[in-house]
Amino acid sequence: MVLLVPAALLALLFLYYPLVFIVQLSFTVADSFLSPAGPVYTLDNYKAMFDRYLPNVLVTLQLATLATIVDLLFGFPFAYILVRRIRYRTLVRALMVFPMFGALYIAFGMRFILLPGGFATPILQLFGIDPASLLYSLPSVVFAMAIFTFPFMVMNVATALSNVDPTLEEAAACLGARPWQTLIRVIIPLTRAGIVAGMLMVFGWSVGTFAEPLLLGTINEQRALALTLYQRGVVQTDYGLSSAMGIVLLVIALLVSYFSLRYSRGALIE
């Protein structure tokens, strides 16, 4: 048990205590806890969260939801092909690590790609889209977020798919099912746990988005919670309000992660 002490200390001192500290701060007025007269307690910060800053919460949820949907639409076929059809999986995995190096580089790269005269200009014009309209817009933020979290979706779905016996699909085909029937009646029900876990995981990661809305979004997307929290807390030193934002963000992320872990049945310690 002594062996667990370093890990426990690290987690307690540098995660749990600070979180308790900002819970406390979130109930105080601005930076009143610094005043010699003692902190002034209030619920106003949370009232503001459901009133003045409700759009910020909603934008955060909207971005995370859209990124999750994009990831699912592109990630499910990707995972299926990866597990069933591809022999060069190691190569694919090695290339798939690129998004994990960070949302910052993705956002930076995409901003460059979308610049007038950039890489994407001819391709976008082919589809009749004005590239200038995409540079600072909702779709490009969502797309950057989706690229960043794509590997998590693929990981979850691929794990679930590799546990499904391929003979079940062949049996369905032999019994006269069309491919889409096999998909809807056999594959999706059998991999539902992985799909749900992947969606929740992606969603949980996406609510903390920071660089993508900052570099690719309009004023509207830049209202994402993590970004507002930085502005209010570090730039404008309204510690009470930014702590309340942090707590709201934390609660969303933890709730989602809790359900994700329950669905993925990933009990490592048994």
Added chain:
Amino acid sequence: MTATADPRAQGTTASPPEESRAPLLSSRRVTAALSHVYIWACLLVFVAPFLALLGYSLTGPGGTYAVANFQYVLGSFGDNLVSSFQVAALTLIVDLAVCLPAAYALVRFTFRGRRLIFSILSLPLYVPGAVIGLSLILTYNFTYHISSIWGLVLAMAVGTFPLMLTPIVVAMKDLPLVFEEAAECLGASRWQAYRRIVLPLIGPGISAGLLLAFIIVFNEYLVTLFVHPPGLVTAPLRVFNLIRTAGLAPTTAALAVSLQLVSFVAVLIFFRLFGSRNLKGTYFV
């Protein structure tokens, strides 16, 4: 993944009889071709931001090719790179010091609440970076009064040690108890058995943990933005600051490209040495 057993099964069921009499453009072949195209299109999209930055970092004034941009990486960005490596190295040391004993305790001893403790220790993975950053900078400023590099290192360590813990726990669980028992029967102390037997055998798991933690720490900008001590700017944070203040510049792109290349080389070395098997149960498939 159990996929290692699949290719043989697929080979026998799918290809030989049909392809021998199938016409050149059978629907099966079209589907197969489309699958590959789809995978490569997705991969291209993943790598596109990197490739774009790479191309951009090589452009000089007036559309010329300029490798000179990369001289900045070692020149004026040199300090940032040094701090990045410094922070990464210190963080990995802290992570190891924390994870090795914890993994041993979690796997080799049975006690009530093991799963709960593992969950409590894994929680940092699910806390958004901005929340970790905010809570730590407020605690550092008003309670702990830390303003040295250790504040940043410990912030990184608390965010990444669960990443390292997972592969080490998996490796310890896959290691049969008999090796340690044999060593102890032959007179080794528990510490000797650990150092001479267990540690080398869980080496791949430890390396996987080191790789994951390194990639995250080396490219981390968000928590760093909150808690970096005055005067210390890591390379990813420099990229972030430059994009915000100076907009797009080929030299910034060169720095971002170099950071990604260092990370990618780390991944390639790991794949070469150990294969992707040891990353099971972590971020990688």
